[in-house]
Amino acid sequence: MLFKIVVIAVLCGLVSAKETKIELTGNYYFGTTTKAFYDARIFCNDNGLNLVSIETAEEAALIQSLAPEGGFYWTSGTDVNQEHGSFFWASGLPISLSDGLWAANEPNDYLTAPTEVSVAFDLDSGTIGDYVFWDYYKFICELP
Ligand SMILES: [Ca+2]
Ligand SMILES: [Ca+2]
Secondary structure, eight states: OHHHHHHHHHHHHHHHHHTOOOOOBTTEEEOOSOBOHHHHHHHHHHTTOEEOOOOSHHHHHHHHHHOSSOSEEEEEEEOTTSSTTOEEOTTSOEEOTTOTTBOTTOSOGGGTOSSOEEEEEETTTTEEEEEETTSOBEEEEEOO
16 A cells, blocks of 8 residues: 555656746747756656757847846757767757857867767857867757
């Protein structure tokens, strides 16, 4: 009997953990804590979302207008499983090096990082840059 109660309690815990409701702003969720890139990606996926793909300058401006605060935010952009320095959004679109979203002198970390690098969005300047994936930043999730 006690065993059954424990099993039920554990199962309920698992279910409620999966059903964590996070409040979206438009199509986005602005994470308030900082996480390493892969932990941020897992957090979004566990909530039925993806890390944000900022495909256009218009979307960058929209995100700036919706965000509750400035700072650096992880996006879905990464060169993992690609040629080093070849960046893609989770949506599948490539992030061209001639893309106007890149900050001056970015991307640059891919030139020296021993592993893949990922893309963070600087909300204050509206630009992106590459950073090592173990850096801690806030993050933005987006509805798939
Ligand atoms: Ca998007
Ligand atoms: Ca960089």
